[in-house]
Amino acid sequence: DTGVSQDPRHKITKRGQNVTFRCDPISEHNRLYWYRQTLGQGPEFLTYFQNEAQLEKSRLLSDRFSAERPKGSFSTLEIQRTEQGDSAMYLCASSATQGTDTQYFGPGTRLTVL
Amino acid sequence: SQELEQSPQSLIVQEGKNLTINCTSSKTLYGLYWYKQKYGEGLIFLMMLQKGGEEKSHEKITAKLDEKKQQSSLHITASQPSHAGIYLCGAELSGYALNFGKGTSLLVTP
Numbered sequence: 001d002t003g004v005s006q007d008p009r010h011k012i013t014k015r016g017q018n019v020t021f022r023c024d025p026i027s028e029h030n031r032l033y034w035y036r037q038t039l040g041q042g043p044e045f046l047t048y049f050q051n052e053a054q055l056e057k058s059r060l061l062s063d064r065f066s067a068e069r070p071k072g073s074f075s076t077l078e079i080q081r082t083e084q085g086d087s088a089m090y091l092c093a094s095s096a097t098q099g100t101d102t103q104y105f106g107p108g109t110r111l112t113v114l
Numbered sequence: 115s116q117e118l119e120q121s122p123q124s125l126i127v128q129e130g131k132n133l134t135i136n137c138t139s140s141k142t143l144y145g146l147y148w149y150k151q152k153y154g155e156g157l158i159f160l161m162m163l164q165k166g167g168e169e170k171s172h173e174k175i176t177a178k179l180d181e182k183k184q185q186s187s188l189h190i191t192a193s194q195p196s197h198a199g200i201y202l203c204g205a206e207l208s209g210y211a212l213n214f215g216k217g218t219s220l221l222v223t224p
Contacts, residue, residue: 041216101210
């Protein structure tokens with residue numbers, strides 16, 4: 001399967017703990033995006049990378065959130081001191097070059113903060 | 115910021131019936147994407163529209179972008195249980211991030 005993959009698929013954690021998610025994009029894609037989706041809502045943009053550079057961050061990305069893409073391949077999203085409000089589906093997408101660069105999504109990581 | 119309104123919010127149709135989902139933008143659309151999502155899963159890309167008046171079809175699903183580029187519709191002909199899911203429209207924000215509507219939940223009954 002050469003699609004976008006995410007790990008883990010599910011994460012249950014206690015409030016105050018740190019969590020890290022991983023995303024592996026489609027291999028030839030140089031853009032990578034993180035979104036967050038809560039029940040009954042569409043995905044909300046968090047941040048995106050072009051190669052290893054983080055080019056845009058949403059105001060939704062608080063100081064407790066950090067994302068990296070160290071070698072321009074896979075990416076990690078870390079949430080420190082998790083809160084119950086962080087419970088959501090975290091989606092990763094990747095796309096190729098400019099123009100009609102369709103974003104292809106991974107299966108998501110569902111986070112539950114107890 | 116750009117707002118995307120989808121209607122209806124939810125839809126229940128009998129198998130074999132046709133249906134239409136609408137996506138209306140508060141601003142001109144420069145790239146409109148349709149995705150489908152099964153509950154608890156990721157988004158599956160359906161179609162992308164850019165030009166006013168553009169229409170694309172894939173199997174029994176047709177998407178259109180109106181001439182003024184502020185509304186798109188998704189039409190399913192002869193619906194099947196496999197069409198059930200959440201349909202999301204997304205539009206490009208500044209840069210390459212997408213802004214999404216809240217989605218339309220479709221249930222197809224036998």
